[in-house]
Amino acid sequence: MFDCKKPTRAASGKGLNRLYCRSHEDHFQRHGSYTKKSYTAAELSPHRATATAWLQAHSDDIEVRNAVDAIASLMRRSGPAVEAFRLRGLPPEKRAKATWARLRQANVDPLAIIAAAISVVLAIKNDLQPDLHVEFREVQMAKAVHRMASGTHKHWERERTGGGRLSVLLHKFPISRGRVLRHLGGQLHLSTEIIRAELCSI
Template sequence: MTSASQRQRRIANLRGRIAGPQDAYERCRAFPCKNRTTADRGEGLNRLYCRKHIEFYRRHGSYVKASYGAGELRPYRLRALGWLKAHGHELVVRSAVESVQRLYRSAGAPIAANRLTGLSPGDRANAAWAQLRKANVEPLEVVAAWLAVDLRIRDDLQPDRHEEYRQVQAAKLIHRMAGGMHKRWELERPDGKMALTEFHKHPVSRGRVLRVLGCQLQAACGELCIA
């Protein structure tokens, strides 16, 4: 186990690297952004991008290309689902569906969206799979989500072909499919009348959890491809 003194040395080293001179570009590499990089500002170690584009990358899997919208992906999901149903007898399709089923089974108990804060990316990914299972999302629809992103990227005139972008886009899509927590209850007001109260909470779709989900989905479905 790491001792307290070792942790303190690592923290001191990190602070020194942040505060010290950096071999960094002065401006963010995302054209036409004119912000200074986090390394140049002494706010981080990234020598290529500013804080704004680092946060953009955490949400979308790319420093410059935004995520595909649900409506944009819907026709591709329908096309992929139709193809999967027509080829459901093929070994590669059955293998992908079974892999998603294993992810469902190994995910553990669902965790409410308001209890995810502080959990590791792996635990949050398991919570997403458990929520998909709880929401009765068919594994075939999850496989279709991966294929839909692949089809959309192939049709994109200005695509981002990095694996990370593909993984994050698929993860964001199944995150939406899993839904969130929705509760309604009645409370008595001071005047004696009942008032309906609602609480809606969705998991935050950003950061390492998207990479974990995307990698797991790619491992399950990566051999599938619609010609």
Template sequence: MSIRKASQPATHHSSSQQRCVVPGCGRLAEATEGKGVARYHCRYHVQHKSRHGSHWHTTYKAPELRPYIRTAERWINDHRHEPAYQTAYWQLEYLFAGAGRVDPAMNLRGRSAEYRARVAFARLRAASIPTQRIIAIYLGIAALIEDDFGSHRTREFRIVQAAKAVHRLASGTHRKWDSWDPRTGGTRPIELHAYPRSSGHVLRKIGEALEKACDELAHAAAPEVIAMCTERFGAHPSHSPVAKAS
């Protein structure tokens, strides 16, 4: 008569624990480490996605964006009377008109993402940022992401990148006043510069509003913007030498 041994519980070694799937990272995933719910990404890359819209791709810098935004502005000048552009333009105008009053950046702590996104659009309106400029930024970013072979071509990355670029145009509260100086008996200038946090759900809310107004236009315009940008500034650096030669 054979005696069956009781099955032993499987042992888990540290080598079998889930690590971050971003190439080259090697950190433990949030859930494995017990510090979050992400099963396949570490805390660093979860926060990276919150700020940039991608676990691994960083925010585009101004020199990378500039050729595409300039080209998008040229494209808009040639197509400003087309229905698709007019639709995007007036949707954004309506959004700005209904954004309400500007709330100082130091008052936004603890407010909802929807409220903070609304204030961001109110701040753009108060700063007299042209609606055409907002559309050009969205078109330029859509074209750059499509043209960059190394980009992260997801909806979230696109809307977050658009939101960050637009948010930078008028993001802070700046105050100046004179204060009494007890050492001299006179006054001295005081400055206050407060900037709202540029990450998290508020960027998604801003990006969603931009997407609703501009995405249909971007689908039609992006290929033409890419072609015009390539003709004027050359192929994107991510393109292979063969692609550049052709």
């Protein structure tokens, strides 16, 4: 398997996992794999360009139109946008909806969302040491799209103690880990299912 000197969760009496330690469980929550890290934006960039070019060339195909409609529907039915400051404590399903709402609020093109999701599939295909588990693929899709949703950014001014005004900037980005990624990734996986096989034959 791999070399890890830490006791498993079961061995330490702090869980039921008999194979992995706390660090690897945390890794799994963030990345969808116990050992493999997430693909970086730089690693996905060439695959996203490939996917974007193909999607634009086939934008009139029924499969592409159906995928665009599915993503647009998720954005449209996501409800009001929720500020990143207010996501804490919400169930994963509502946090996934909030991601779609932020994408809608930012006017992100559904075709760009599909390209981001497909870039993960192409990255896995071209990876010399891929993780082929469905959960890894879905989590990676979710993380790629989650980055596009950005966060909440606030700016205000307040009086300085000694006079004058102080400009204050506050940025809050939603945490990209846990069940929310599984919900978001599952929706992306289902919405792009019809065109994935054809795109991966490039």
